[in-house]
Amino acid sequence: MKIAVVGKGGVGKTTTASVLARGLSQRGCDVVALDCDTNANLGLSLGVGLETTERLVALRQALDEGEEDHAPSWDEMLARFGADAPDGVRLTTVNRIENMDPGCP
Amino acid sequence: MTSATQPVSADDPFEDGVSRRLRIAFVGKGGAGKSSIAGTLARLLAAGGEPVVCLDSDPLPGLATSLGIATSDAGIPDEAVEEAPEGERARYRLATGLTSEAAIRRYADTGPDGVRFLQFGKTRGHVAPLMRSQFAFRHIVADIDDTPWHVIGDLPAGTRQPFFGWAGFAHLVLVVAEPAMSSMLSAKRLARLGEGENAPLVAAIANKTRRDDDADLVSQATGLPVWASAPVDPAVREAEHLGVPIIDHAPDSPTVQALRSLLERLHNEERSSP
Numbered sequence: 001m002k003i004a005v006v007g008k009g010g011v012g013k014t015t016t017a018s019v020l021a022r023g024l025s026q027r028g029c030d031v032v033a034l035d036c037d038t039n040a041n042l043g044l045s046l047g048v049g050l051e052t053t054e055r056l057v058a059l060r061q062a063l064d065e066g067e068e069d070h071a072p073s074w075d076e077m078l079a080r081f082g083a084d085a086p087d088g089v090r091l092t093t094v095n096r097i098e099n100m101d102p103g104c105p
Numbered sequence: 106m107t108s109a110t111q112p113v114s115a116d117d118p119f120e121d122g123v124s125r126r127l128r129i130a131f132v133g134k135g136g137a138g139k140s141s142i143a144g145t146l147a148r149l150l151a152a153g154g155e156p157v158v159c160l161d162s163d164p165l166p167g168l169a170t171s172l173g174i175a176t177s178d179a180g181i182p183d184e185a186v187e188e189a190p191e192g193e194r195a196r197y198r199l200a201t202g203l204t205s206e207a208a209i210r211r212y213a214d215t216g217p218d219g220v221r222f223l224q225f226g227k228t229r230g231h232v233a234p235l236m237r238s239q240f241a242f243r244h245i246v247a248d249i250d251d252t253p254w255h256v257i258g259d260l261p262a263g264t265r266q267p268f269f270g271w272a273g274f275a276h277l278v279l280v281v282a283e284p285a286m287s288s289m290l291s292a293k294r295l296a297r298l299g300e301g302e303n304a305p306l307v308a309a310i311a312n313k314t315r316r317d318d319d320a321d322l323v324s325q326a327t328g329l330p331v332w333a334s335a336p337v338d339p340a341v342r343e344a345e346h347l348g349v350p351i352i353d354h355a356p357d358s359p360t361v362q363a364l365r366s367l368l369e370r371l372h373n374e375e376r377s378s379p
Contacts, residue, residue, distance in 0.1 A: 008135065008165050008167075009134070009135020009136050009137075009165075009261070009262030009263075010134070010135040010136010010137065010262070011135075011136065013135075014287070037263065038263055038264050038265040039134065039262070039263035039264040039265075039291050039294065041134075041287040041290060041291065044286055044287045044290065045287070050286070050290065053290070054290075
């Protein structure tokens, strides 16, 4: 099952996504939580803390700036660019900038 | 309607030229209150007789409501731009003879208190009909220093647009932050807009505060000075529920009062700066 949570700012997307992720994981599903927001906060809601949330963002930026190599596979991406969140959820930050001219909002 | 090439009329309020104008961009995490605050500040400024244009580069609705403008998704018409010649970096440029000032007069909606409202349009579905409108918007904004308007910009939530130059017109970036961890973390990231040469001044607005020390908390967590602080305000919630401007619904509410003080401060800063 693949679920995308979308909506206007401030309505509770991140909170909803994190509760879904942890709830499904508690019920025995293998869950990967993808933070696709360029302003990545999902880690805070999942409960990995500020430091890990920022570390994942920094990793992602290092990739954009060419200081890190892309992961060749899904598994390796989760291993290298992910962090373990409570209830067995695996979190990774996967935002990417596309179509930036004249500026994809 | 003013033609692009027509000279400004004799009774034009800006004819004498104006030295310093506010150029403010509002940024912050989703739901922090950017549009509510930007719209209310613009209305306060306009109510004082000042010429104000609001820039809305959010593909989702918001600012029109806090200003009190009903048509909230009309973009800039295609005629505003023409194809740029082969080899130019941008695909479109403003139509020949069209200045930033003329474009604002022609394409910005007029709202209560005479406030003007320019937006690149709202996203409706999978098709992307906004490209020409977005180019027009960016070209108009690029030359906005040549116009006599106070400029209040409301950027979409998050970090993407601000870090890709959409706040480039601003001399002052106001980061709206709630005293909540994720909102303050976002504000801390956005504080980096103030780094580097020719960077704008960046300050925070603590919004929806509940405790006396919440403004200090926002300042500590973001590293930014807090220039205004507005408490959790039932009047704002009511106005947003009804879809009406806060300034009309509750002109004496704590939020509007906090923004009156902010405006006072901005005028003082303006006077004291070189």
